[in-house]
Amino acid sequence: MAKPRRLSVVDVDLCVGCMMCVFACSRRFGDGGVARSAIKVASIGGIERGFTVIVCRACPDPPCASVCPTDALNRRDGGGVVLNHRKCIGCGNCVKACPYGAVMWDEEANKPIVCMYCGYCAQYCPYGVIEIEEVKN
């Protein structure tokens, strides 16, 4: 079986704030826009100061999973979580639990959005800011 992977922010100082990754993430579902993106790029107080790239880092012991009242967030081998949509009641506890703010919210579906570590976004990053990598043991 393939080793588990995670998305890594390699060098945020290379980020130009183009949001190509953000758009790519929603495009996985075939739509335009950003409503279903699990990755976010925002300036750190004005674009002259640079950007922050917020995405799930695949914690080995994820706090978001611990606070889910319905066990909708299942721990994944190699860290991070997998969302079971059927169990999720949209309480938003997971959003509050993540110190990075990396659990996004799908306003249209009222459910969390968490990175599934597919690496689709990284293919569109022109500057090598993000990369998909195998999880180290």
Next chain:
Amino acid sequence: MPVKDPLSRVLYIDLTLKRFWVEDRRDLFDKYLGGTGVAVSLLREELPRGADPLSPDNVVVFSVGPFNGVYPMASKTVAVFKSPLNSNLGESHAGGRSSVAIRLAGYGAIVIKGASDAPVWVSIQDNRVQFRDARALWGVRSTHTVGRVLREVEGGHGFRSIMRIGRAGEKMVRYACVVVDTFRHFGRLGLGAVFGSKKLKALVVIGKHSIPVVDKPAYRRVYDKIFKSIMETPATRKYHELGTSENVLPLNALGALPTMNLKQARFNCAEEISGEHLAAKFLGRRVSCAHCPVACIHLAALREPYDREPYFYKTTFVPYDYEPIYSLGSMLGVCSTTGLLKLLDKVEALGLDAMSTGVALAWTTEAFERGLITENDTMGVKPTWGDYENYLKIIELLVDQPNEFYATLARGTEYAAKVYGGEDFALTYGGNEMPGYHTGPAAHLGFATGARHSHLDSAGYSYDQKTVGKTIKVEDMVDYLINEERWRQVLTSLVICLFARGIYTPQVVVEGFRPLGVELSESDLLRIGREIHLLKLKFKLDEGFNFSQLRFPKRIFETSTPHGRLDPSFMDTALKLYQSKIEEDLQKFSSAG
């Protein structure tokens, strides 16, 4: 347009009544795509004919198009309004996050009418519009501070656009701009003054919705094709590496870089203000508009010591692009790179259009040399080529307008030259200050005839550069300008950044529409482009524009171009031919309904 696409929703905001409502205007978006086409249609509907641009009657329309939020480099928003600078069609485009925010907030256009009695900022998120008290932000020294305050108090971090005016807009300097997300601008033709007249300090738009696509696999395929061509085309590499400032040295070598109010077309300090020099010594960061991988926005890090405090430094990030470098650099004979950066920072902080400001200062300097204005008028400041310290003072004064001269200069170069003389060397077209290309006849004819009197209307500068050493046929040149301007109406209705014009060929645009459920042929697109162009010209004619009143500033005939000295009779013939072709076409257009 697909049924589920929210593009056809138009948000109307009345600042007088503090009301807002949404209307579905599928009729307009089906006919004119979005962007320029829809914005001009809405302006025609809403603006009373002959309205005073600085009265509550003026209307501002922001519009995006079907490709925004969907395809890369569809990153621009179009703003139209009645221009306080030339009392006619005002059209200006800006990037930043504006187009993505408006589109993903679920709107295709925003129409702003009326005027507030007290300063407000307007905040838009989803179906909510809030009028917020901006009295405390009025009069703040820098647009940077306004941005910083709004970033703190508004939500939607990462998915919003903050458009605001500076003191120049508040004081209704007729070439005040609207600063977008820091370092991008609705620069030309005075939108900032219109905001100021409406007591509208800022517009914040937050949007993070999705755009439904009909054929999803096809969408991803077309997207990838466009993305690949953006990444591989040398045409976008230029903007990507040195940015637009790459143009300084080639244009200088060609003898096409307007210098010291176009007394010359070569600048002996071109090296100091070149993209190469700025990149080597000052480039601090490169940033991008939302949904554009190119990152053409170049920011210089200007490090200045404090005079009275040892070991204290201030580092300011200053955006630089070819046009502001021309207008505040070579046009003013500024050889000091830090001096140029200080001038760029000053117009950014005050919210002035860099191009108009530079040309106005260049006219001022020459008028001062010739004694048309004196130290009495300038309040003791001596405008002198290259003396950026004095130019910094003059910029402050033309915003504050403490006397008649500065109040006059704040109305634009053309107006000031009418009052004080010096029209022969007032470099304006249709009331708008000239862009930085003295490349030959096509550039100047394009400035005159373009609907927004911009180099971006019809790219005459490009035609000139391709034809250096060849004899230009009047008819070919005129046809090129008309056809180019028409195709650009399509691009700016989608709304594609014009730096991607080489990527979005008619064929690619057709392919791009298909996954969205829209079948348009190349000839449909060309027809729509022609209609939008004529619609704009009709608007202009109705508002008093007249081809026969257009003038070429005498100065352009005195300084040689890469095509040699321009011949006034050649230019006159070209203008007349342009006029007759347009008039003929307008007649056909009108009789076709």
